[in-house]
Amino acid sequence: MADFSCPDWFEKLKAGRSPLPDNMPLDQDEARLAVEAFNKLRLPDVPGKPLLRDVAGEWARDFVAAIFGLVEMNDDRTVVIDRKARKFFQLVPKKNSKTTNGAAIMMTAMLRNRRPNAEFLLVGPTQATAERAYEQAEGMVKADPWLRKRFHLREHIKTIEDRTNGAKLRIRSFDNKVMTGAKPVGVLVDELHELGKISYAAKVMTQIEGGIIANAEGFVIIITTQSDEPPCGVFKDELKLARSIRDGEFEDAETLPMLYEFPAEMQADENQPWADPTNWHLVLPNLGKSITVERLSPKYREAKEAGDDKMSIWGSQHLNIEVGIATNRDRWAGVTYWQAAHRKGLTLDRLIEDCDVCVVGIDGGGLDDLMAIAVIGRHKITRTWLHWARAWAHKDVFERRKEIVSRLEDFIAQGDLIRCDAIDQDVTEIADICERLHAAGKLPEKAGIGLDAYGIASLLDALDERGMAGDLVMSVGQGWKLQSAITTLPRKLKDKTMQHCGQDLMKWAVGNAKSELRGSNYIVTKQAAGASKIDPLMATFNAAILMFLNPEASSFNADDWIASYA
Incomplete structure (x- = not known):
């Protein structure tokens, strides 16, 4: 070799x-x-x-x-x-x-x-x-x-x-x-x-x-x-x-x-220098033979006029531009700054160790959807928000959403998506993560776990069984009520006062999100129904709403709590 x-x-x-x-x-x-x-x-x-x-x-x-x-x-x-x-x-x-x-x-x-x-x-x-x-x-x-x-x-x-x-x-x-x-x-x-x-x-x-x-x-x-x-x-x-x-x-x-x-x-430069025809020769080795700039230019102009999504596809095929995060015009504003906010070496373990307080956001739909958890911690010294996420998928997702199976299997291999073998596996493992944070004294006494106002009955029961109900769990309003998270997180990503683990799962979810103006408020929805999952991002918004409350970690004694629970 x-x-x-x-x-x-x-x-x-x-x-x-x-x-x-x-x-x-x-x-x-x-x-x-x-x-x-x-x-x-x-x-x-x-x-x-x-x-x-x-x-x-x-x-x-x-x-x-x-x-x-x-x-x-x-x-x-x-x-x-x-x-x-x-x-x-x-x-x-x-x-x-x-x-x-x-x-x-x-x-x-x-x-x-x-x-x-x-x-x-x-x-x-x-x-x-x-x-x-x-x-x-x-x-x-x-x-x-x-x-x-x-x-x-x-x-x-x-x-x-x-x-x-x-x-x-x-x-x-x-x-x-x-x-x-x-x-x-x-x-x-x-x-x-x-x-x-x-x-x-x-x-x-x-x-x-x-x-x-x-x-x-x-x-x-x-x-x-x-x-x-x-x-x-x-x-x-x-x-x-x-x-x-x-x-x-x-x-x-x-x-x-x-x-x-x-x-x-x-490729990531928001000014798109790769789209300048004077740079195309760099990646077109057969230029002047089987292809010319003049023959490429009309389709380039059509794609540019049609919008960023078409431009992204055109660039991938004719200039080998990697499609990473969606470039459509109605994308969520945080897309632009997501990749640059990657904090190398960040894991859930490191997040728990480095942060004085953590909050949890949870989002989930039906069996053909993902269940997701997002943890946001506040760094003890810098006060920077640190983010980690995980998702779960039942076999229904793999059967009904075959177009994304390869992608989901990548996330499984990376440890960021769990394939559920039992009906309540996602609920149990989410409750395990919440319990870990609670035992470490990282959750606030109130509003430490946020989820959709409709909630998931089995999840609420699992949290209650582990002594994490009552004031610790907060119902987070959806739709326009998430506007503060939708509009503020892009600023925090841009100035890097929010950083994340660089998970492909989140990169995908962020790229699937689009922003819509309804009345005077912005909401975030999926780019396309069915296959475009955004549950980990929605869980992130739920966690962000709780972190906006400026929580303080409880003075809770983990050893006493474990002893009483046993």
Whole structure:
């Protein structure tokens, strides 16, 4: 394994170079021969069917050189005995010859292959996606008389077979059976961002990566654009890994990242410097070839006119802008400052230790909704508000809201969402958290636990059973009665007098919220009915209402309380 970090990646983009590390341990002969094979392929869907040598960008050749050059050969150079990288992750915007280059790479693999009866696979989120890459590869064979002699096109089963050694390039659908009986030499996975929305995607990717291990020269190539929704599932995991390798945070990796994107601070800048057409060349490696600024500009102007939500989607697909928090015009004002208010290292344990008083907000709906708790503590010294949240989901949510299952499973893996196995699990565990805060003497004597005026009878009963009823529980009015929290929290986030744990659960909930003016008051509702959950944010508003009362921790003796309760 090698060091594939590239700390100067953005400087390279500004210089028009590929964002790949210098001095990669390439076998120069293998890299050169692969690039020569790649260059001799023809574009099948362009007038004149030009050679890739004449129309492909240097960035594409750099990627080819890395894929085929990061190998170790035997002494007589007839067999690959090991690989220095087994996975290659390329993030590139739409219209940059992504699918065509992917097909050409797999045809290059067929041409450079030494293994008899080797199998190469084209995998996509749908059959149609995989077929597009296959059709490009098939077209490259048809466009060249020599390739037509070497390869047998079995079009009815979407397979290209090498007559010299029996190797095959074929398509596979992305499902749990994709690797059944397969030990491929190479796999191209197209549009991973779409696969991130599939609940079983991580399992299938594990199968794919496990399947190639049988062959010393085995490799997986992932070529994808950014997601048009906040990254989730396997796409989020692979993107995070690629970035950490690129930034030098992950050593001895077997993945080589090639990411065409703007730095995070440039993407988050509220002035949107990424939207300036003079910056687009930084992330469009095929500019002037398959795409031009002039062809992109009309759709950009349409998206800008349609509003921030459309702009966000357009930016994700054409400039690889990550959709993190909603940018719609009617978003809750706190969205803009939420990410910057992250306090690293903050946990519930740390919050309890550092704060003199804590309050709890609770929000929950039906069984197909989330139940959520938010804790806001006041720092003993700085008086800064510190925030932590958790949510619970019953199986009804997973059955009725399938479009968000992958996202929910991410939150479960992070420990911020609990899947309920019993009907009263959420109520019991929320009461446990409240009891912990009470025993630590962090709750005020009055108005320490706030919940919807309608409340949840079972939760009230659970709190009462633990001696936490009466004045300690406060009914918090909803709708316009939350206006003080809705309008004040954005100011506290902006000046960082409120900070949070940086939980993806909250980032998602905050991004799902929109603000509406009703009469003379603002209320917060969901962006879309059903799937757009905001319960953790509503629980936060409930807690904020209690903290506005400037509470003081009770002089309650935890040992005496525990003894009497026992």
